[in-house]
Amino acid sequence: MTRVKALMVVAAVGLALTYFFPLWSYRLDAPQYPEGLTMYIYSNRVGGDVDKIDIVNHYIGMKKIEDTHFTEFKVFPIAFAIFILWALFAAWKPSLSTVGSWVGVFTVFGVISLIDFYKWLYHYGHDLDPSAALQVPPFTPPLIGPKNLMNFYVVALPHVGGIGILLAALTGWISLILLWRAQRAL
């Protein structure tokens, strides 16, 4: 039981990282950008070289990446706060119901978020201004991993906040398995 408590506290701490670090990062390399361009996605905003990336994107008619476009940036900080409190409650009173419900809802939240994220990527790469100077076939920037996009080599990776979320999911699931096993042993 103490192990489950500790793991749920770890989950809460993992989620707390999202307030301090980006969830996701994009690195773009091209010959004329030897120093690379980097974009960070936080729970409530985008950061890094967004302005420079916008200028590059405008040639192909991609929309500007602006914080105000994303309701997610309003929802995420609140959602994470709820999940943190919920995880701490589960750590205080660990049971199949407290931990199980947390794991269930958090997993669904995670999957929906990833689908949502992918839809945004699809949208940015497909909803291009038809009057743009350079006409390129529609594309989807990578969700994770590397991809060649025109003159850029793009790598998407979870950042510290994103790793915190994965850690929270992992520790949640381990807690649940431990609880199941403990119950079966009874």
Next chain:
Amino acid sequence: MKRWPWLWLSMLAVLAVGLVGAAKVKKLARNAAKKVYVAPGEYDEFYAFLSGGFNGQIGVYGLPSGRLLKIVPVFAVNPENGWGYSEETKPMLMTSQGFIPWDDTHHPELSQTDGVPDGRWLFINANNTPRIARIDLGTFHTAEIIEIPNSGGNHPSPFTTQNTEYVVAGTRFSVPIPQRDMPIANYKGNFKGTFTFVKVDSKTGEMSIAFQILVPGFDYDLAHCGKGPSHGWCFFSMYNSEESHTFLERNASQKDKDYIAAVNWKRAEECLKEGKGEKMKTVYYHNYWDEERMMAVSEKKTSVTILKPGKCEGLVYYIPTPKSPHGVDVDPSGEYIVPGGKLSSTISVFSFSKMLNAIKNKQFAGDAYGIPVLKYEAVLHKEVPNLCLGPLHNEFDTRGNVYTSCFISSEIVKWRYKEGTIVDRIPVYYSIGHLMIPGGDSRKPWDKYVVALNKITKDRFLPTGPELAQSAQLIDITGKKMEMLLDFPTMGEPHYAQGIKADLVLKRQVKIYRLENNHHPFAVKSPAETKVTRKGRRVDVQMIAIRTHFTPDNIEGIRVGDTVYFHVTNLEQDWDIPHGFAVYGAKNTNILIMPGQTLTLKWVPKSPGVYPFYCTDFCSALHQEMQGYVRVSPRNARVKLSWAGAGL
């Protein structure tokens, strides 16, 4: 064949020696190539700043490759980027004589901390209309120019004190002070010189004239300030102690010895405190770059403080020095002073501590206009005969060697200045003036290379008609023998130079100007803010440039007789994305606007028509499309001001 076996043998031997020799030369060339090769994408180890001489600018080169990195416009207008043409930069070239578009730059001087170049600023003199400029090494932009009043020919300048407390100026051409109409034949005793001490603010670098010392009308040639024990003193060499005013090549070369003036500036500060300075009316300009408003500001100043040696005992002494000394250089320890005895084949090395003793014991050999002349022998450390012909300048290494440039014999001589022994000599091509070891005039030379700065190239490069490039030559000084590594042609005359370890300058590099810090009165920060306004015959166009358009790009309502000011703000915030702006028929130039900067081009259209403007700096894939039109209507037309473009 059998009859002459020795002949064949000797021929074979000659052939073998020849082959070995050729192989050796090849190997040497290969070694030299290796030493100067900087692979594509790699950085040079040193920045070198070579004065442009009569082009009025500074050339920035990388060493050891000898690659030209940039021409920094200083005293001469530069159509390439609009320096001296844009409304923002014009005030930088204001003087008491009005706007001056050119000058002659001779001596770049890096700012120092504790006697070592610190990479903050670079100073350089204007010889013709006396001025000193300060270049900011974060932006490689001329940040300030101060005019030196009461001077003619600002040659011994702008040498720095150990912590850049002051940079100095002196008069190569003595003049009536204050300037007035008088017969030239009355030169003797009536023409005067000045040593000017320009205070440098230790935080901002801002220059101001602290005081001028009024001295006899000799021709003061070069200078260097003391360091370590000699910190507090500056030394000025001179010729024409004969005080002749005509046919100087003969008349100023009559005496066996001229002087080096030793100036105690700490004593000057005391005298000023005691109220011994006199205010004198004069006119000079102080021009500086206002970083907030992104434009130069010109201030007219009307008085200076003059110190007379007669009223401040211990301020100036003269050291007799063989014949028309040119350079005067202080070794890294600050104890030895080595002049270049231009017309003498003997070099005298002076000792600073001996000089102090001679002053204490009043070992004088008379005076010149009341300034004590020290006894030559009392100050002398060593005389070195037969060094070379026409020794001009000296730079030092950390191992007790001095390197002397010899103009007439066209060589560099390496010798030990404490012992007075010659170590090595190497020919240079041709007629060397100054020479430069990075930090070679400081307390800590980076003594890997010496650069010869040559006046004549003749057959060294592919010829280009009667007018040939001058050149620099890179010589390895790490070994026992000096080794010639590289020739490279230079822009203008590489008069003197300074070198510094690259990382000291690299870490200060500014990549862009932040838009939020741009407080230019005509700056606009977005397309929506752009506008065109008329005040009588003056029209101000406040426009933006960003990849890949100007806003506005269509302007109507301009009339013949209007003066149009295009204020272009570059909205880019990325490194190396400048935009240019040029408009048809502009009688000045184009402007090159750095990211976050605002620059202004004045335009006076002559006749009705529709005139194009465009971006001159290839900025992106759609650079060609970065263009627009201005419609100019007849003077009495009733076309209203209107403008259009992306984002409006």
